[in-house]
Amino acid sequence: MKMTTFKGLAMLGYDNIGWIEKEVPEVGPYDALCKPLAISPCTSDVHTVWEGALGDRHDLILGHEASAEVVEVGSYVKDFKPGDKVIVPAITPDWQSVEAQMGYSQHSGGMLNGWKFSNVKDGVFGDVFHVNEADGNLAHLPKGIDICDAAMLSDMVPTGFHGANLAEVEYGDTVVVVGIGPVGLMAVAGSVLRGAGRVFAVGSRPKCQEVAKYYGATDLINYRDGNIVDQILDATGGKFVDKVILAGGDVDTFDEAVKMVRRGGIVSNINYLGTGDYIRIPRVEWGLGMGHICVIGGLMPGGRKNMEYLAELLVRGRLDVSPLLTHKFDKFEDIEPALVMMKSKAADLIKPIVKL
Amino acid sequence: MKMTTFKGLAMLGYDNIGWIEKEVPEVGPYDALCKPLAISPCTSDVHTVWEGALGDRHDLILGHEASAEVVEVGSYVKDFKPGDKVIVPAITPDWQSVEAQMGYSQHSGGMLNGWKFSNVKDGVFGDVFHVNEADGNLAHLPKGIDICDAAMLSDMVPTGFHGANLAEVEYGDTVVVVGIGPVGLMAVAGSVLRGAGRVFAVGSRPKCQEVAKYYGATDLINYRDGNIVDQILDATGGKFVDKVILAGGDVDTFDEAVKMVRRGGIVSNINYLGTGDYIRIPRVEWGLGMGHICVIGGLMPGGRKNMEYLAELLVRGRLDVSPLLTHKFDKFEDIEPALVMMKSKAADLIKPIVKL
């Protein structure tokens, strides 16, 4: 008998989470219904609930990081069928949109609107969840990839690697990664996998520093030890770095970033900026407007292609995401303490994962 | 008999210009000595003298826009000889520098250091002037190009066109050009020559508006008629524009630019930013850091290749710079009133030119 309702962990309102029951969503002709295999809470979920990042949402099921199994598909879906194990990107664009045709599928239909799970519709922390345009937005889980590792492909890997892509990291580049939570760590790994030479990782937590080293950081910088620009330019002998990837900090961190990057360099932001009216770029160091320092930031690209190609890095042993998974759970209900853990951020936490 | 001293119009000190005599500079093995054929003052010269843009310089001969004739060449110069008529770029990089090898020759040896004339050495408002690395920095004046038109290739054309290049204008793009002095006008022309569709030209002076239309602006926006973001988004029916080129305004204009550009769009600055601590980028409209709106600014590229290719546009009739040349003089001494005119900016002025 077909399920008509399902349960999920939701934002009930500002500062308030809880379990609710909802009707199973309708599956359109191109869509799919999936049930999660492994799920992980994201700092974005924390922002959503406790910082009101998306405004006051009610009864919105949370979560956008999951590997899953297909339960049902629409009549026009060609490449997936019930029972298929899949990777699910956090960003599931509308592929017909003009934005997608321009290469900005993450903004299909409006700023950041390719992001649907736990934003404009229920997320993946439910018994089931709905996926729009399944052929374009799911990827088959390759043999041999662990379902917990696969959940890191939803957001952590593509966001971190997008930072390295936006920064156009090239062979031998000196790269600074500010912020070494899971996304920053993937920016370190992504920089190394694009050929970076020296990589400065800026962060203070020992566990994160240890994992940053594992992923190829050559220099660890702790902002508690003083101004990071001074520390980094001291280390380089005053030479500007090629690229800066911001995976942490706030609107003021751009000031530091511009002050350490070379002419022709790039400051690439993948960090959600929750407060402040303005990002500020220092005029003089920005070459009085003429220094060719590019400042850009962007949401990760979603969709199937990106998942398939990033999964190849796991399949071929180029990237091991298991060091990110510091805390493991094995019951669906555990997603609640896992989310709370993400909020409280224990010293040794990188990512909690719930294997179902 | 070889000339040992020469005369030129110099910045004597802050807020003070006058004619001085100097020793003829030594010509290194790769260098050339030229005498100007046509010269034009630039707003940068005004900034230098009356706003102290480069700090307090003494007895520095001004000017970086000229066509010229070669007077002497170093022993290793291969492609030029005395008597050759040449185009002289405002920016004359050190071509061996690592920066030039990276594609940023304008920053060879340091931020903006490819700019030498009237900055780190005497400029072109002298009987003669020195050109470093002549084979790499001069271009032969093609037959049929007027020497006054050629002087527009030193700075006005390459700077305006660089704005369109940085903005990566594509077929059918809607482009806003803020500021329609001579550089902004060339940004309009350069946008059209990269395939722009609709082009908004933002400025208030009737003469400039008229010439903006000539170069292909489809819509004229006067900032005196209200907020330019509102005016432009009204005109587009609320649709964001593809690219914004800043050839005027100040550090605050970036706020407006980001508010009207689409996700995946580019804000390209070619305007000297003389004051203000920070360029400010509005956080929300910048997609909370994730909107893929690129903010970049840069000094024009110098050197021979750029001159040769831009000159082709004049040779083949793709671009007519004569509408820029609103005020003509014919004696060397006239460069002084011409410069003062650039400072006072008469209503119908775009560029004064002195033909020698």
Next chain:
Amino acid sequence: MKMTTFKGLAMLGYDNIGWIEKEVPEVGPYDALCKPLAISPCTSDVHTVWEGALGDRHDLILGHEASAEVVEVGSYVKDFKPGDKVIVPAITPDWQSVEAQMGYSQHSGGMLNGWKFSNVKDGVFGDVFHVNEADGNLAHLPKGIDICDAAMLSDMVPTGFHGANLAEVEYGDTVVVVGIGPVGLMAVAGSVLRGAGRVFAVGSRPKCQEVAKYYGATDLINYRDGNIVDQILDATGGKFVDKVILAGGDVDTFDEAVKMVRRGGIVSNINYLGTGDYIRIPRVEWGLGMGHICVIGGLMPGGRKNMEYLAELLVRGRLDVSPLLTHKFDKFEDIEPALVMMKSKAADLIKPIVKL
């Protein structure tokens, strides 16, 4: 009462065209049914019928160049409704495909498979025709664009302009366009609109030469006057050209193209190559494999975005396609003599158009 059958001009079999009646195709949830407003035959239709370019097809309605009116839309179509006037691209990709996500929508589902009309399904030479993924593949006809002009946006403009895009034409480039039928003429116009300087147009028909001049060709080269490489290098004084766009010729024309292009230059093909086992690249002139001469060819990109942006060039008066439309008809049945005319190629023919 809803129409159940419709009439169209079809390829009945090899070397054989005729009118047939077919059932009106079903309109899927994302699709549309349209009726043509203006249609034009393409050389590809000629290849299909009389050269067997697509193999032996039976009862396939021909045509892929049309402007149209929407008759019916699927339940999930958001942006179009019956009665809307639209531009219809010749290439209508599957936007969810991995190929589209990689930027190669024209190859969605396989080599050239974004091309559906008169290839894998009935074309536009019918009372009605089916459009897949209407929101992604149709564009609203802007006010003031003539429906005949709009039909040139289906294939002629985007194919010619794609040639200039693949060739990465830049300010001042010297470009050779080989073949000046309608596509080649649009490659000339597209090169000029990307900033080309000198443009050599290679062709023999006086009418085409005249229109090539109109679109900005600076030099006309007739292959009947001798080897085109010699003619062109004579004209340049032996200097290699920057880019070559092949809109005519055959597999052997690449030999000539490589022989006249500079190191770092591009040979861009937009010409259907119907015969010959191999394209041949001359080893020595290709730098013994190391000359950085890029050889690339590609089918035009389809879809809505491309149509919208190219239409802007007509709306803003940057491009006038009316000189292409040398022969006009005004009855639906006239598409048959128009197609035969495309085959026989009268001296003064560029494109025939049927306005309905």
Next chain:
Amino acid sequence: MKMTTFKGLAMLGYDNIGWIEKEVPEVGPYDALCKPLAISPCTSDVHTVWEGALGDRHDLILGHEASAEVVEVGSYVKDFKPGDKVIVPAITPDWQSVEAQMGYSQHSGGMLNGWKFSNVKDGVFGDVFHVNEADGNLAHLPKGIDICDAAMLSDMVPTGFHGANLAEVEYGDTVVVVGIGPVGLMAVAGSVLRGAGRVFAVGSRPKCQEVAKYYGATDLINYRDGNIVDQILDATGGKFVDKVILAGGDVDTFDEAVKMVRRGGIVSNINYLGTGDYIRIPRVEWGLGMGHICVIGGLMPGGRKNMEYLAELLVRGRLDVSPLLTHKFDKFEDIEPALVMMKSKAADLIKPIVKL
């Protein structure tokens, strides 16, 4: 007392090598004189002498792979002084040239003309050798890099990595490298360092296969086991690969390359093509001219920047070139047997190196 003559191993004529004495070359104002610290023969030297690749040269000192010490510098050289230890690129462009300004410094002054050592002037197999434009063409040897490893930065690393750059390898790409001599091995390493997923290495020698695995090849293909296209498409289940890098084979290998690459893919050649009139591209698999398969080949870029950035990969432990150095010598005279060894290619040979 200043040395006036020096000794070196030269091509005396076709098929004939020997030691000769020559006058020490004059050092121009921007130039340097160096003495080698470590030298390695290249397959190009073999081509030059025994295949007449550069025509019949007489008394030309061979060699273009070396680390060195500066002996003398011209009066305008700023960044180097006698006694400095340096990396020397095989390609030493004229940086003022228009070609260099366009990004193709390897072709400064004409096709492949950035290649000077053992081509247009004496090479590095002498007691001393001349370096043009020292500031632009030498790089300081970083501390901790072995002088033998450094010699691999002259040609092997930059050529192999240029293959990966031309192929625009991206995260997760499936790459085929044809030919796994030292350059092909560096193309494997360079592909992995740009984020390749699956990497097919095509070659037959067990030693090279072993080292290919070390550098990250996931699949070894031996052309002696059958057609490589069949073998590779069998392994992928018929899916085309993303990129093919040709570091071996001949003009016919392009046929195979095009047959296995996807639409939108790239065939990148870094292999010297010594014979055959034409590279042949199969028409049908090239999409009848419209498949967006880019075919490009290029000589490595030379100059200081490239050396500095590639050296960073050694400094930071991203790349270990020591597995290339299979045969070591320690006397200057040994360069002769080392060169002969390169010609005869022992089973276990990758590169011989002479440490002085």
